[in-house]
Amino acid sequence: MLEHFCECYSDLSGLILCPVLGSITPLFIPNSRIRPIRWIGLCASLITFLYPPVPRIQFDPSTAKSQFVESLRWLPYENINLYMGIDGLSLFFVILTTFLIPICISVGWSGMRSYGKEYITASLIREFLMIAVFRMLDPLLFYVLPESVLIPMLQRKIKAAYQFFLYTSLGSVFMLLAIPLILLQTGTTDLQISLTTEYSERRQIFLWIASFASFAVKVPMVPVHIWSPEAHVEAPTAGSVILAGILSKLGTHGFLRFSIPMFPEATLRSTPFIYTPSAIAIIYTPSTTSRQIDLKKIIAHSPVAHMNLVTIGMSSRAAAGIGGSIPPMSSHGPVPPALFLCVGVLYDRHKTRLARYYGGSVSTMPNLSTISFSSTLANMSSPGTSSFIGEFLILVGAFQRNSLVATLAALGMILGAAYSLWLYNRAVSGNFKPDFLHKFSDPIGREVSIFIPFLVGGATDFLVAKCYGLNAELLTLLVRMGVHPKVFPDCMHTSVSNLVQHGNFH
């Protein structure tokens, strides 16, 4: 077994092994010794982020093939293997995951007194599962792993947790039904073989609908989006960061990885079927946000609108649209989490999220106001921020296919800017309310250090990367993609072109 494992071990296995080892180690330390538990968790997540073999990775953007492929026999009788790799479509999500987990551990630093062991273990197991999901090239295990990611998310607030679990699990059941059909036709669940298999049009439509039911809940698309704001609001700040930053990308990544390349005919036939709920979501969620009174709920609606814009881009079947749908997914990783962290800072101090109590923070908490202003600009996709280039490309791709959808999407972007500014105005501008809030404190050192990677991460990552001799291009792209978006097309162009050609999407 060990020999077989050594054979399959590749440079990227450490990306999975680091969080696994980090999650096991705290189990042998009593919860009363919280300091070593916290440091082990943070170090394990940082090692995963700055994984030593990164310089050896040398991701080759000129090929659409999966790179650093690892294969482990899982169910030999049914020819089902643990088959993982990275290509231009999944590279950014893996980096995003390793970027956000150390931040989540830092966010819960002072709060994890009585349950530190559980917090660290859950965070690192989640990291391992999410990296595995984004690298997975087998539909069956792609079904199993996102379901496993849900388990460490269920931390508190029973109603929201049930809703979250029920929606996502019920949607996924349809995909589970589709997998035996794929297995029957191809004799394996290997993605590479499934991609070369010709499915009949009727079977493609059936399989596409089954996978759509699963991925639409995870995106989330209207009307199966109800779980998303509830889960964001009830989760602790670190949970919201993971939900908005990574978990909402599982659905769109599933569309890109499986639905679109495996069932191209069905994708063509279902374009209006995807466009309609996506366009409605882009208009509906910013509109409904204007009626929300909970600061976290206002931000929680932004992933719904952004991810539905991404589904429009993916369904446009144009290189601009599909290629443009990846940068917003990656840029959306850090943006709402930064806003959630701002609300978390307010909640830590004042123990309320009701917008009615807040106002005039610009004079009482100037540093936090500055941070939330830059995050708000990114959330409304203003030029120069990371979200702008992707949304622009999506609109270009959508206009090439359907001007009505592109018009609705553009209208949604205006509404998005409106609610982002409205949120900022309510919390930061306006009158200071001494009747409700009487004492203030700007973010302390630990909180500022959490915000730094979001704001000046490019510079710090670059320095760290230089010190360690790592590949700076890969590390700094999350933050500097707003001003230097060329990194994205460079890494994913071949994979996207291959996807467009594979489906004859011309």
Added chain:
Amino acid sequence: MGGGMEVKKNKFIEEWGTARENLELNFRWTRRNWAIIGIFGIAVPVLIYKGIVKEFHMQDEDYGRPYRKFI
């Protein structure tokens, strides 16, 4: 985070917030709600879908090819 900064809660704001957050408890099937659901839940999505399909069919006409079939 150090304590002592908690909000001085206002009874009316709290009650208003609770009522706004628990809308489903006071929801009733009135004629107005039926109309809203009919318009925004059925009519608007159907109209958007028809508009999108029509746009695709207009493109088909421009290129002189048969209408594409959609789900």
